[in-house]
Amino acid sequence: MTEHFDVLIVGAGLSGIGAAHHLQARCPDHSYAILEARDAIGGTWDLFRYPGIRSDSDMHTLGYSFRPWTDAKAIADGPSIRRYIEDTAREGGIDRRIRFRHRVTRAAWSTDDARWTLSVDTPEGPREFSCGFVMMCSGYYDYAKGHAPEFAGAEEFAGRIVHPQFWPEDLDYAGKRVVVIGSGATAVTLVPEMAREAAQVTMLQRSPTYVVSRPAQDRIANWLRARLPARLAYGLTRWKNVGMGMFFYRMTRKQPDKVKAKLLGMVREHLGPDYDVGTHFTPRYNPWDQRLCLVPDADLFASIRAQRAEVVTDTIDRFVPEGIRLASGRTLPADVIVTATGLEIQLMGGADLVVDGETVRIADRLQYKGMMFSDVPNLTFTFGYTNASWTLKADLVAMYGCRLLNAMKRRGLRQCTPRIGAGGMEAEPFVDFTSGYIQRALERLPRQGVKKPWRLNQNYALDVVALRFGSIDDSTEFSNPSPLVRTAA
Incomplete structure (x- = not known):
């Protein structure tokens, strides 16, 4: 049996719990579940247990926009951050939506059905879940191995x-x-x-x-x-x-x-x-x-x-x-x-990505607004700033995803796809960063274009304007009317 949801969130760390909060608040009529590969909430802040583990930026920006950080210490230890994430999930009832030890191995999109089918390894064996929209919040590195x-x-x-x-x-x-x-x-x-x-x-x-x-x-x-x-x-x-x-x-x-x-x-x-x-x-x-x-x-x-x-x-x-x-x-x-x-970068939690039977190689795609891939429908991914706190971008990505969901519902359409267009776009490396973990992974990362919306801002203020208040139609194709709309027409 394939279990279906309107939205599937992959990952129950800082990004995934935040995405669930925004989804509940902004798209309350959308059903969702969170698929978490490990057996605990917290992601990075649960995995890393080395002595002194702490934030490397202040918690007033690493914390959620919707939930104030109230501890005296702005540079917080790992256990305190983990409790903050767990409390956020529990207070919002998000923890009841999490399927632990559910590792996504493949995500396949069908335009005819306007849905993703996710192949998932679970303690009971392989399962399938389907949804209309995927929010990838699985982080940016390989949890199973370090560098x-x-x-x-x-x-x-x-x-x-x-x-x-x-x-x-x-x-x-x-x-x-x-x-x-x-x-x-x-x-x-x-x-x-x-x-x-x-x-x-x-x-x-x-x-x-x-x-x-x-x-x-x-x-x-x-x-x-x-x-x-x-x-x-x-x-x-x-x-x-x-x-x-x-x-x-x-x-x-x-x-x-x-x-x-x-x-x-x-x-x-x-x-x-x-x-x-x-x-x-x-x-x-x-x-x-x-x-x-x-x-x-x-x-x-x-x-x-x-x-x-x-x-x-x-x-x-x-x-x-x-x-x-x-x-x-x-x-x-x-x-x-x-x-x-160091770390080994791994996007999408290592899951294979397939669109209409064709395997997608992420390195061959352009990122769109720092949160989607060219020609990949109904999927957002979270990758934080290199020069600021991760959660600043994670919050914006989740809110933009909710804008897309509400727009599709309002327009009676089931698909939104970033398109480069006939003119093409010159490509550059994903980020201009010389750190070893980035340089080792360049051939596996998407690329960015030379013009907006295909170019990364790496600027929170500009992204607030673009993602919270900017157009959702720039270089995005909305299509695939729902059967009810087709019948009415």
């Missing part, structure tokens, strides 16, 4: 090697020597947290990343919340932080050298004039060519000053029984090695 380069001699290492994406519950690192390989958000989170208990923690990086300290608490947000209604205080803080983020990003594009000098000057203030900032905290690229790493209350710098943690910039020759031998000849002693080497 794990092969290191020569790894089998010789006498200690334990772990990847942050699969943190073992039984790992005891108290009093031990730890080497964390990596320089991204995960590494700068792990190092100060593990340094609280470990004998020594070394962050081993091939090249530096921009690291910026920010207070864990937003004093202005807390001041506003104490004096104004929660929603008003939250909204004002949200736009304050959005505006500050947009201003800073614009400055990095216009005056990269000036911003770079400012960022490095802040690091020197934390670490002192004698620290080798040039070697360990000065990247070869400009700010926001890759995502900046945020450290709350300068915790990373504090652990370095206290000599509980060390940053080493070098390349790995090989693992040896006692630790890691570097290209420089130095050996880093280790009892535990943490490979914080």
Whole structure:
């Protein structure tokens, strides 16, 4: 038997729960279910359990537009974010719509039937679900595997090697020597947290990343919340932080050298004039060519000053029984090695996509408004900003999807499809970002065009105008009248 819904949401993480809320509020007459591959709500915030896991942006923008974040800390720990998502699902009755351990393996569209058929692996075996519209909220990386380069001699290492994406519950690192390989958000989170208990923690990086300290608490947000209604205080803080983020990003594009000098000057203030900032905290690229790493209350710098943690910039020759031998000849002693080497990007949760019998290769399609694919009907996907909080874009994508659903119902049509048109469109890479996880996946990502609506804005204010208030008919073909409309005609 194939179970049918008006809408199927894939994924019960931050994006999926948000999409369900908007769907209930804006399209209350549409039936829906959420298909979640894992056995819990939360997505990223349930999967990652490594020490110190926290947000890498403020919760006033990472939180939902419709549900104020009221905790004092704006840079929140993972368990608090997971509870926030779970509470949102429970209070809205969304949790009752979730089918856990339902992994979508294939989504096939039929124009004749105006519906998607989803092949799903479940604990009871393979099943099929059908719907008129799919909201893909499955995230952007592979939950089953992280990026794990092969290191020569790894089998010789006498200690334990772990990847942050699969943190073992039984790992005891108290009093031990730890080497964390990596320089991204995960590494700068792990190092100060593990340094609280470990004998020594070394962050081993091939090249530096921009690291910026920010207070864990937003004093202005807390001041506003104490004096104004929660929603008003939250909204004002949200736009304050959005505006500050947009201003800073614009400055990095216009005056990269000036911003770079400012960022490095802040690091020197934390670490002192004698620290080798040039070697360990000065990247070869400009700010926001890759995502900046945020450290709350300068915790990373504090652990370095206290000599509980060390940053080493070098390349790995090989693992040896006692630790890691570097290209420089130095050996880093280790009892535990943490490979914080990144993610593997995977769109659509790895599901195959088929339209009218033809397999769709996402890399051959243009993205549309950062949320749909050319010539793929009735499907949205969520991919957040590279220069701002994920949820800012996720909220807009969900609201735009609801606009499409309501427009189709109002017009008596069953299909909306982004079309490039006869003139074609010059294509460029999906995002202009040099981070390793993006560069490794370029051949699997969609492309973007050189003109709107086929070009990514990477600008929340512009997307608010385009997705909340802009036309839904630009480069979108509405078609496929419902049988009732055909009969009436």
